[in-house]
Amino acid sequence: MRASALISPRQTIRYGFAVGKVRVLETRAFGRATYERLLDAPTFAEQKRILSESPYGRYIEGTETPEDVERGLGEALDAFYGFLDESELPKPVVRFFRVRYDFANLKAALKARVVGVPVTSMLVGLGTLPAEEFLGHPTDLPEPFGSLAAGVEFSERDEGGVEGLAGIDMTVDRAMFAELKKCARTSRSEFLEGLARLYVDVANAKTLVRMRLKGASVTELPDVLVDGGSLTAKDVAELYYGSAADLAARLGSLTQLRGINVAEMADPSRLDVVADNVVVAYLRTARAVPVGPEPVIAYVLAREAEVMAVRVLLIGKLSGLDAGVLRARLRDLYE
Amino acid sequence: MKETLLGMTGTDWALLGGAMAAILGGIGSSIGITAAAGTVSGIVSEDSEKFGKLLPITAMPGTQGFYGFIAGILVLILFGVLGGKMDLPLAAGFKVFIACQPVGWVCMVSGIYQGITGASAAGIVAKRSEDAGKALIFPALVETYAVLSLIITVLMMISLQSAYMK
Numbered sequence: 001m002r003a004s005a006l007i008s009p010r011q012t013i014r015y016g017f018a019v020g021k022v023r024v025l026e027t028r029a030f031g032r033a034t035y036e037r038l039l040d041a042p043t044f045a046e047q048k049r050i051l052s053e054s055p056y057g058r059y060i061e062g063t064e065t066p067e068d069v070e071r072g073l074g075e076a077l078d079a080f081y082g083f084l085d086e087s088e089l090p091k092p093v094v095r096f097f098r099v100r101y102d103f104a105n106l107k108a109a110l111k112a113r114v115v116g117v118p119v120t121s122m123l124v125g126l127g128t129l130p131a132e133e134f135l136g137h138p139t140d141l142p143e144p145f146g147s148l149a150a151g152v153e154f155s156e157r158d159e160g161g162v163e164g165l166a167g168i169d170m171t172v173d174r175a176m177f178a179e180l181k182k183c184a185r186t187s188r189s190e191f192l193e194g195l196a197r198l199y200v201d202v203a204n205a206k207t208l209v210r211m212r213l214k215g216a217s218v219t220e221l222p223d224v225l226v227d228g229g230s231l232t233a234k235d236v237a238e239l240y241y242g243s244a245a246d247l248a249a250r251l252g253s254l255t256q257l258r259g260i261n262v263a264e265m266a267d268p269s270r271l272d273v274v275a276d277n278v279v280v281a282y283l284r285t286a287r288a289v290p291v292g293p294e295p296v297i298a299y300v301l302a303r304e305a306e307v308m309a310v311r312v313l314l315i316g317k318l319s320g321l322d323a324g325v326l327r328a329r330l331r332d333l334y335e
Numbered sequence: 336m337k338e339t340l341l342g343m344t345g346t347d348w349a350l351l352g353g354a355m356a357a358i359l360g361g362i363g364s365s366i367g368i369t370a371a372a373g374t375v376s377g378i379v380s381e382d383s384e385k386f387g388k389l390l391p392i393t394a395m396p397g398t399q400g401f402y403g404f405i406a407g408i409l410v411l412i413l414f415g416v417l418g419g420k421m422d423l424p425l426a427a428g429f430k431v432f433i434a435c436q437p438v439g440w441v442c443m444v445s446g447i448y449q450g451i452t453g454a455s456a457a458g459i460v461a462k463r464s465e466d467a468g469k470a471l472i473f474p475a476l477v478e479t480y481a482v483l484s485l486i487i488t489v490l491m492m493i494s495l496q497s498a499y500m501k
Contacts, residue, residue, distance in 0.1 A: 012451050016377060018377060020378040020381075022377075023378055023461035024377075290458070291451070
């Protein structure tokens with residue numbers, strides 16, 4: 001945190017209104033009691049009734065299928081991202097949130113071409129580019145997506161065929177983390193820079209545990225680890241020995257992943273949730289900032305996590321999943 | 336021939352001191368109120384019932400402007416300027432100028448920071464209306480130093496009046 005961020009009246013005046021709104025809106029975020037009610041609701045209709053008076057009410061009203069729920073919650077998320085624009089946050093900050101969806105759409109477009117299926121139903125309209133732009137040839141996309149797509153396609157041809165969907169994931173993820181880092185640096189928000197580094201650290205930690213559980217060799221690590229975190233990919237790779245539990249314990253001892261649940265980290269079914277909880281813990285530090293972009297960013301990220309949790313609960317209920325299974329998939333809350 | 340310093344007579348220096356106190360206090364208050372009002376407006380835009388509880392927090396940085404105003408008025412009254420007396424000795428006028436500095440500068444800085452503190456404290460009211468009283472204490476702590484600076488300025492001016500305005 002820059003000292004100037006704490007004492008600058010300019011920050012207070014620029015972000016004061018947005019932070020004031022956030023302070024009230026935070027009180028309306030879902031707490032444990034709401035999640036418990038949604039978990040215990042006997043039917044999807046009852047869940048909709050519980051949500052009817054929340055900000056999700058109008059987006060969920062009339063939904064019947066998982067696709068409807070996805071679409072409705074996507075619109076709710078879009079509205080939360082709209083708050084970033086209303087708050088007059090710097091453009092790189094808004095891009096930081098939205099560009100991730102461009103990369104997700106790019107991944108979908110590239111994979112759809114590999115598998116030979118239409119991409120239409122896989123696209124989300126939350127990015128900086130309209131989803132329709134991803135319907136054409138990926139290399140025709142504006143920069144940096146066009147050249148990234150060309151690079152992926154070129155490497156596939158070079159290797160004499162499809163290397164695999166995982167290869168697309170890795171290439172696009174690397175480019176995404178680099179773009180997030182660039183946005184964070186341009187925004188001059190130390191909070192966002194820390195978040196960009198944490199995303200990479202968490203991604204690398206998850207990759208290491210998964211590779212260990214798969215029994216992969218250490219020689220495979222350079223291809224799958226990403227640079228740009230608090231630790232270099234080389235430093236992270238040096239932790240790769242012993243059992244998955246030992247590896248989790250070593251990762252948990254890193255300052256960057258402080259607070260991670262080591263016991264659950266070696267459990268593949270809990271790994272994503274445990275890793276997301278580290279990000280939630282980081283968001284809580286934004287509360288210490290009285291006025292600035294940080295509380296607004298943290299609020300929008302918290303709402304993003306809330307949308308994910310609501311999606312798990314609604315689609316889980318529609319799919320007939322047990323409340324215990326759904327509870328295990330819920331992240332920690334930004335309370 | 337009147338004595339001057341930098342081309343200014345004693346009365347000029349005294350007036351400059353009084354003007355500075357009023358200007359700096361006013362600047363501090365304006366910025367402080369703007370800083371607090373932004374956050375408070377954001378809160379009220381979502382929950383208008385909190386307006387009454389947040390108004391004192393927003394208004395509090397306004398006191399610094401009054402302190403500067405009081406210092407300016409005291410210069411005019413205590414040294415006879417209001418009565419048209421324009422012959423204050425240079426030494427006296429310069430000392431009056433110096434006496435005005437504490438309230439001017441402290442009020443400017445404390446007004447700004449009281450606004451920032453108020454903006455943060457408003458967050459407490461946003462979360463729990465019943466804690467409005469507690470929230471008011473933090474910006475009030477900043478007020479202490481503005482009051483102390485006013486006291487010093489007033490005491491210095493009273494001393495100068497006793498010494499020069501017999």
